[in-house]
Amino acid sequence: MEREQLEQLLGGGDETSLAALSALRAGASHIVWDGTTPSKSLATVYGRRLRHTLRRDIETSGLARAVQRLDLHDRPVRLGQIRAADGSWVFMLFLDEDGNTLVACTGVRQSQPAPQQPDTC
Template sequence: MPAEPLALVYGRRLRHACLRGIETTNLAHAVELLGQHQQPVRLGQIRAADGSWTFMLFFTEDGSRLIVCTGVRRARA
């Protein structure tokens, strides 16, 4: 997947999280690095066993290197 559209999507998610007071980790840095990355990326996702956090991992296209990881605390239902 191209990195540039992901930077835009995650930039919107960052603004949304800030407006709603949703806890994130490393999201601003992820937006910055994705915006600078000129190659396609591979995505991965990890969910905490208790459902409290979801983490997105962004790898190089061949999956050999982690570019950045970000997490968002999930709202309790």
């Protein structure tokens, strides 16, 4: 999917979609995969991720809303991903089967790698 088309899909969305749009415009990488997945299956998977992130105090954006929207959506969805240029956030996109409508968007802050310790021998 072309960057411009993805920007249009994200433009009229909620706070998470706008954050994904901002990351995309700032040089984030993106991909939309071929094929579809049942939305109910993804609602189950992302519901587990929601519980995991809450237990671990991992910062997310729009995850509860995405789970709810996937659960209510009765058709398969296409998956996409936007990875911020600085690696700080990864956004998952859930598009309708044709890729013409954004069903849901969620983001998760990525943990920063620990600084390397100098070797002591």
